[in-house]
Amino acid sequence: MSVDQTITAVEAQAPPRHRVRLPLAGMIGAAIVAFWVVVAIIGPYIAPHDVGALVDDGFGPLRWGQPLGSDYLGRDVLSRILVGARYSIGVAAAATFLAILMGGTLGMLAAVSRGLVDMMLSRFFDGLISIPSKMSALIVVAALGSSIPVLIVTIAVIFTPGAFRIWRALAVNVNALDFVEVARARGEGTGYLIREEILPNIAGPVLTDFGLRFVFAVLLLSSLSFLGLGVQPPNADWGSLVRENMNGLAEAAAAVIVPALAIAILTIGVNLLIDNLPGRGSSAGEH
Amino acid sequence: MAPLVKVEGLRVTARDERGRNSVIVKDVSFEVQPGEVVALIGESGSGKTTIALSLMGYARSGARIAGGSITFDGRNVLGMRQRELSSLRGRDIAYVPQSAAASFNPARPLLKQVIESSQLHRVMSQAEAEAKAVSLFHELVLPNPERVGERFPHQVSGGQLQRLLAAMALVTDPKLVIFDEPTTALDVTTQIEVLRVFKKAIKERVTTAVYVSHDLAVVAQLADRIIVLRDGAIREVDTTARILTEPKNEYTKSLLAAAEPLERTATINALQATSAPPVLEVKSVLAGYGAVDREGIPALPVLRDVSLTIKSGTTLGVIGESGCGKSTLARVIAGLLPAARGEIMLNGVKLPLSAAERTRDQLRRVQIVFQTADTALNPARPIGRILGRPLEFYHGISGDKQRRRVAELLDMVRLPAIMADRYPNELSGGQKQRVNLARALAAEPSLMLCDEVTSALDTVVVAAILDLLAELQRELGVAYLFISHDLSTVKAVCDEVMILYAGQMMEHGSRSALRQRPLHPYSNLLISSVPELRQGWLDGINETVLKEASAGVARPARGETCSFFERCSVRIPGCCDVEPTPFRQLSKGARIRCQRTEEELMQPTVR
Ligand SMILES: Nc1ncnc2c1ncn2[C@@H]1O[C@H](COP(=O)(O)OP(=O)(O)O)[C@@H](O)[C@H]1O
Ligand code: SF4
Ligand SMILES: [Mg+2]
Numbered sequence: 059m060s061v062d063q064t065i066t067a068v069e070a071q072a073p074p075r076h077r078v079r080l081p082l083a084g085m086i087g088a089a090i091v092a093f094w095v096v097v098a099i100i101g102p103y104i105a106p107h108d109v110g111a112l113v114d115d116g117f118g119p120l121r122w123g124q125p126l127g128s129d130y131l132g133r134d135v136l137s138r139i140l141v142g143a144r145y146s147i148g149v150a151a152a153a154t155f156l157a158i159l160m161g162g163t164l165g166m167l168a169a170v171s172r173g174l175v176d177m178m179l180s181r182f183f184d185g186l187i188s189i190p191s192k193m194s195a196l197i198v199v200a201a202l203g204s205s206i207p208v209l210i211v212t213i214a215v216i217f218t219p220g221a222f223r224i225w226r227a228l229a230v231n232v233n234a235l236d237f238v239e240v241a242r243a244r245g246e247g248t249g250y251l252i253r254e255e256i257l258p259n260i261a262g263p264v265l266t267d268f269g270l271r272f273v274f275a276v277l278l279l280s281s282l283s284f285l286g287l288g289v290q291p292p293n294a295d296w297g298s299l300v301r302e303n304m305n306g307l308a309e310a311a312a313a314v315i316v317p318a319l320a321i322a323i324l325t326i327g328v329n330l331l332i333d334n335l336p337g338r339g340s341s342a343g344e345h
Numbered sequence: 346m347a348p349l350v351k352v353e354g355l356r357v358t359a360r361d362e363r364g365r366n367s368v369i370v371k372d373v374s375f376e377v378q379p380g381e382v383v384a385l386i387g388e389s390g391s392g393k394t395t396i397a398l399s400l401m402g403y404a405r406s407g408a409r410i411a412g413g414s415i416t417f418d419g420r421n422v423l424g425m426r427q428r429e430l431s432s433l434r435g436r437d438i439a440y441v442p443q444s445a446a447a448s449f450n451p452a453r454p455l456l457k458q459v460i461e462s463s464q465l466h467r468v469m470s471q472a473e474a475e476a477k478a479v480s481l482f483h484e485l486v487l488p489n490p491e492r493v494g495e496r497f498p499h500q501v502s503g504g505q506l507q508r509l510l511a512a513m514a515l516v517t518d519p520k521l522v523i524f525d526e527p528t529t530a531l532d533v534t535t536q537i538e539v540l541r542v543f544k545k546a547i548k549e550r551v552t553t554a555v556y557v558s559h560d561l562a563v564v565a566q567l568a569d570r571i572i573v574l575r576d577g578a579i580r581e582v583d584t585t586a587r588i589l590t591e592p593k594n595e596y597t598k599s600l601l602a603a604a605e606p607l608e609r610t611a612t613i614n615a616l617q618a619t620s621a622p623p624v625l626e627v628k629s630v631l632a633g634y635g636a637v638d639r640e641g642i643p644a645l646p647v648l649r650d651v652s653l654t655i656k657s658g659t660t661l662g663v664i665g666e667s668g669c670g671k672s673t674l675a676r677v678i679a680g681l682l683p684a685a686r687g688e689i690m691l692n693g694v695k696l697p698l699s700a701a702e703r704t705r706d707q708l709r710r711v712q713i714v715f716q717t718a719d720t721a722l723n724p725a726r727p728i729g730r731i732l733g734r735p736l737e738f739y740h741g742i743s744g745d746k747q748r749r750r751v752a753e754l755l756d757m758v759r760l761p762a763i764m765a766d767r768y769p770n771e772l773s774g775g776q777k778q779r780v781n782l783a784r785a786l787a788a789e790p791s792l793m794l795c796d797e798v799t800s801a802l803d804t805v806v807v808a809a810i811l812d813l814l815a816e817l818q819r820e821l822g823v824a825y826l827f828i829s830h831d832l833s834t835v836k837a838v839c840d841e842v843m844i845l846y847a848g849q850m851m852e853h854g855s856r857s858a859l860r861q862r863p864l865h866p867y868s869n870l871l872i873s874s875v876p877e878l879r880q881g882w883l884d885g886i887n888e889t890v891l892k893e894a895s896a897g898v899a900r901p902a903r904g905e906t907c908s909f910f911e912r913c914s915v916r917i918p919g920c921c922d923v924e925p926t927p928f929r930q931l932s933k934g935a936r937i938r939c940q941r942t943e944e945e946l947m948q949p950t951v952r
């Protein structure tokens with residue numbers, strides 16, 4: 059009896075766990091991201107005009123029918139932004155997701171397998187990373203012709219080695235911790251180790267990585283579009299909207315500034331959200 | 346005489362991550378007279394370091410000195426401006442922290458760093474300071490005192506680094522020196538020499554010192570007065586002699602009791618006497634790290650020719666200094682680090698050396714429990730799931746049945762069933778270690794490899810965990826390989842003890858054989874280095890023991906020769922360092938590895 063009392067007295071109960079609510083900044087980020095996702099889905103249906111329709115002279119002023127004016131050919135800027143959301147967000151998100159699916163999985167596999175597997179995978183991706191990626195992307199897209207699937211896969215391949223490196227580095231740190239050793243001594247397979255022991259403990263930094271990579275994908279897509287290899291006219295992603303109207307900055311500023319703002323707001327929203335997600339504090343890296 | 350330090354009603358508050366304030370030091374008052382050594386003793390979290398730091402007007406980030414007054418040498422410390430404080434810290438009060446390695450810049454020579462604060466505060470010229478430092482190196486018995494200052498931190502041993510840190514503190518002739526657990530990170534055989542030179546330095550220069558420690562036996566050697574702290578409040582203040590012999594406070598009594606763990610009764614003799622094959626038999630294992638050569642020998646061999654047996658339901662203790670290969674041994678047995686040579690037999694059946702090749706049932710029967718409870722539990726999973734997995738994996742138990750069994754396991758390690766929903770970071774260190782044990786028990790193993798399971802815990806919690814281990818063994822008949830660097834813990838729970846030095850087994854025998862002579866020379870050094878809980882122990886230490894202890898670091902010998910050679914006081918040059926070391930069966934029942942015969946080791950001259 060007295061022994062039990064000592065135990066409870068000495069090992070003071072740790073405070074009960076608090077379910078952390080999303081802080082205000084995170085809520086704002088979530089709202090922004092949700093807003094753009096909705097726009098990406100319903101954009102074409104609420105756009106007042108067809109994306110290709112000429113509704114005014116080039117760089118027309120703001121008016122009721124065209125609240126953001128018209129672009130260099132006289133097409134409605136608002137409609138083009140609403141429809142463009144689908145390309146900017148959709149292609150970038152799909153490509154990032156694919157890159158992380160490939161690079162992240164292989165990165166964790168390399169970390170958990172160690173030895174020969176790790177060495178071969180690392181060398182392979184080191185090789186890939188040394189190829190000038192934008193250049194080869196241009197060649198691939200030019201050769202295969204630009205279509206949405208080709209764009210997604212190309213951008214994904216460009217981002218895979220980077221994802222591999224980061225995920226592997228994070229996983230190697232967790233892999234060295236005792237609880238992974240315990241699971242390994244228990245006889246658990248590689249799949250279990252990755253899924254249950256590694257992944258949940260690198261989720262925080264890995265989400266940050268997703269956000270960053272997503273933003274880069276949006277920008278890469280714009281530069282491809284600028285070279286005419288991205289989203290094909292009359293459709294356009296936000297990046298190409300900025301570039302194609304650059305000359306009209308003086309006459310019709312909205313046609314340049316609003317798509318740029320859209321990119322900026324989306325970027326900020328994504329980062330606000332991922333930086334404030336709950337559970338980031340539980341990552342094993344902090345112990 | 347006016348006290349040098351006078352603390353009155355000190356209150357320190359801290360803000361945790363959730364922004365709540367808590368009081369970590371409550372209304373603490375005490376005085377330190379000039380020339381006196383006062384010890385602050387308590388477990389981790391009792392506020393001892395916080396109080397020590399506040400003497401310099403310093404509070405760690407997140408903490409704040411919220412009330413009270415501190416007078417140092419007639420000046421009010423808490424009212425000082427930043428400039429006054431920094432001069433106070435540099436020249437009048439010196440601080441010797443626990444981790445010497447973390448306190449030195451690895452890229453600068455040691456002498457420059459030792460005299461840095463004297464130059465910063467312009468106490469003396471550089472030449473004076475250097476001469477002073479060298480004389481301190483002499484005083485602190487550093488090897489090659491004239492030249493040691495040219496070396497870099499990684500080129501000296503841990504014990505030497507700690508002495509250099511003391512030299513750094515003493516160079517400005519401070520009025521007060523604060524020692525914060527200066528020997529806690531050291532091995533016992535290293536600690537003893539460091540303690541001795543610290544004591545000599547303090548006594549000779551009549552320095553006033555505040556000595557912070559959790560170890561009563563260490564404090565008993567140095568302090569004139571002891572302040573016992575718990576939860577940020579003073580429990581008892583008295584002279585060292587009175588605290589040790591007639592403590593008044595209940596908590597002080599429990600600390601004294603925990604410092605000398607009572608020996609749990611040895612396992613039932615009936616179990617030991619059975620003729621069944623031992624649960625584990627390790628034969629001449631060689632293992633290490635790094636690339637393997639053509640013969641399969643790793644570049645960095647750690648274990649060399651280690652053999653042991655554990656009888657079913659009993660405990661074998663493995664003891665040795667840090668880095669001697671104890672954890673490596675556990676990893677080899679668990680198959681995490683396949684041995685390069687040797688055999689491992691479980692219940693008389695040969696085990697594959699790599700875990701990947703063992704059957705699920707073989708894996709189930711050997712479970713490993715790690716030292717750092719913090720990293721041994723997956724922080725992203727609730728306790729229920731952590732305990733549920735081995736049940737499912739080994740026994741196919743799932744669903745409701747699994748939940749019931751998890752509750753049973755928690756009960757077995759004396760934790761409430763609601764713990765199943767908690768996450769690891771919500772548990773205290775002792776609770777985590779219990780969960781750790783419960784996870785191993787879930788497999789229903791016949792052998793548990795416990796790697797320093799109590800080393801990160803406070804003494805009173807250690808006692809509770811040791812009781813639990815003994816109880817589980819009685820009820821479940823599980824055998825333990827109990828690894829520790831602490832002799833008293835090993836003696837408290839183990840039936841047999843194996844002493845490891847630089848990857849070689851030096852002595853293997855029953856617990857009681859450790860009390861009988863002759864001992865292996867290293868066992869002798871190890872046993873006589875453990876501080877005893879009485880005043881004057883340090884002063885009464887045999888000189889030869891000290892000479893051995895200070896001789897330096899373990900260097901794995903090449904091949905089959907004795908790795909203890911450099912530190913051994915009875916070595917036979919030309920024999921011990923060339924010939925392979927033989928095993929000897931002593932009449933007390935133990936086996937040792939030594940060139941000296943039993944008769945020779947018995948002789949007082951050899952001793
Ligand atoms: N993964 C590793 N790679 C290389 N060397 C290691 C590794 N782990 C441990 N060592 C070395 O092996 C030796 C024994 O280590 P260890 O078994 O952890 O000792 P102990 O548990 O007795 O403190 C040490 O010198 C250590 O530096
Ligand atoms: S073998 Fe020689 S050096 Fe080693 S412990 Fe025995 S006497 Fe000392
Ligand atoms: Mg260890």
